Amino acid sequence: xxxxxxxxxxxxxxxxxxxxxxxxxxxxxxxxxxxxxxxxxxxxxxxxxxxxxxxxxxxxxxxxxxxxxxxxxxxxxxxxxxxxxxxxxxxxxxxxxxxxxxxxxxxxxxxxxxxxxxxxxxxxxxxxxxxxxxxxxxxxxxxxxxxxxxxxxxxxxxxxxxxxxxxxxxxxxxxxxxxxxxxxxxxxxxxxxxxxxxxxxxxxxxxxxxxxxxxxxxxxxxxxxxxxxxxxxxxxxxxxxxxxxxxxxxxxxxxxxxxxxxxxxxxxxxxxxxxxxxxxxxxxxxxxxxxxxx
Numbered sequence: 001x002x003x004x005x006x007x008x009x010x011x012x013x014x015x016x017x018x019x020x021x022x023x024x025x026x027x028x029x030x031x032x033x034x035x036x037x038x039x040x041x042x043x044x045x046x047x048x049x050x051x052x053x054x055x056x057x058x059x060x061x062x063x064x065x066x067x068x069x070x071x072x073x074x075x076x077x078x079x080x081x082x083x084x085x086x087x088x089x090x091x092x093x094x095x096x097x098x099x100x101x102x103x104x105x106x107x108x109x110x111x112x113x114x115x116x117x118x119x120x121x122x123x124x125x126x127x128x129x130x131x132x133x134x135x136x137x138x139x140x141x142x143x144x145x146x147x148x149x150x151x152x153x154x155x156x157x158x159x160x161x162x163x164x165x166x167x168x169x170x171x172x173x174x175x176x177x178x179x180x181x182x183x184x185x186x187x188x189x190x191x192x193x194x195x196x197x198x199x200x201x202x203x204x205x206x207x208x209x210x211x212x213x214x215x216x217x218x219x220x221x222x223x224x225x226x227x228x229x230x231x232x233x234x235x236x237x238x239x240x241x242x243x244x245x246x247x248x249x250x251x252x253x254x255x256x257x258x259x260x261x262x263x264x265x266x267x268x269x270x271x272x273x274x275x276x277x278x279x280x281x282x283x284x285x286x287x288x289x290x291x292x293x294x
Contacts, residue, residue: 013258017275020061024051024068031069031198035076043075061275062254066226069197082168082199089120089128089169089199090209096132097172100139107180111268112142114177115287118249118270120169121199128169138270144286147266151244151291154264157185159243163215164191164227164256165201166249166269171209174248178214187216189242194220200251227255239263250276257292265292 028047032040047068058064102109116138120131155161163178165171178188190211193202201209206218221234238245239262247256247267257267257279267290271277280290 014060014254014275014279015258016055016058016061016064019274020064021055023273024061024064027065028068028072031072032076034082037076043072046075047071060254060258062227062251065251065254082196085128086168086199086205087208089131089167090172090205092128092132093117093120093169093172096135097176100136101176104180104183107177107184108148110173110177110180111148111289112287113139113173114170114248115143115268115270115289116141117170117173118166118268118287119272121167121272131169138285138287141287143289144271145280145282145288145290147280147291148289151264151266151289155186155244158187160187160189160241161244161246162189162191162219162238162242163246164248164252165211166252168199168201168205168209170248171201171205171211175209175211175214178211182214188214189217189219190215191219191221194222227252230259235259235262253279261292266290267292 025044028044029040032043037043050067050071051064054067055064100113102113104110116135119134119138120128161181163174165174178190181188190206192206192211193200196202196204201211203218203220206212212218242263244263245261245265247253247265249269250272253267253269253276256265267280267288269276269288269290271280271282271284271286271288274284276282276288277284277286280286280288282288282290
């Protein structure tokens with residue numbers, strides 16, 4: 001099977017939904033405000049024209065978000081407006097971890113930390129300090145959905161895992177989960193973005209947060225890489241190299257939950273919107289470790 005997109009037929013794959021339209025619009029408004037734009041209307045018009053003609057044909061919210069930022073970047077001549085927020089989020093995460101660290105052998109609790117830390121998202125709120133006031137409470141919730149035992153049971157001993165990262169700040173807790181995974185015998189490669197996109201982890205962030213200390217290999221797939229557009233032959237190549245995937249965050253859930261992934265996949269995220277909650281039959285704002293049934 002080498003077609004462009006092998007898709008799941010499961011109804012719980014994350015799809016474009018009525019709630020996605022106001023979410024996209026809110027992200028646009030916050031982005032323009034953050035970039036110091038004073039006249040929103042022309043850019044909002046261009047975004048609505050670009051999205052409106054294709055809205056009912058988008059397979060996932062990730063395509064709409066990607067298109068929205070393409071238009072916004074072109075209009076504002078900015079592609080990396082979150083450098084300072086990313087650095088601050090990483091600093092706050094390091095301080096939080098230093099005060100709340102759990103032993104390296106405690107894989108289950110470090111998994112909770114990684115899921116709860118998905119609350120850290122400068123793309124939705126440009127004030128990292130505010131987001132960290134909510135983190136301890138999110139961790140105390142534990143996992144509302146926990147399919148991780150299924151995922152671990154599907155893996156061979158010393159499995160080779162590809163960990164797909166999401167946002168700055170939360171990546172510190174991803175790093176500590178990776179450290180625990182290595183302690184338990186797993187081999188890890190880490191996928192980051194090549195270019196800046198919101199507050200996502202990029203090549204430039206790898207050394208700042210020490211990912212190279214816990215990963216056997218750091219990967220990115222180039223300037224124009226978007227997960228939702230990945231061809232099946234690339235996934236098949238991954239299947240030859242990896243025994244399973246750990247996929248972090250809402251954007252990656254949007255991009256990959258509808259795809260027929262060739263290896264066991266565990267999606268880690270916080271259900272920050274109703275469509276993300278529905279994917280895993282979770283409650284809104286649950287911490288989720290969702291196993292994709294293939």
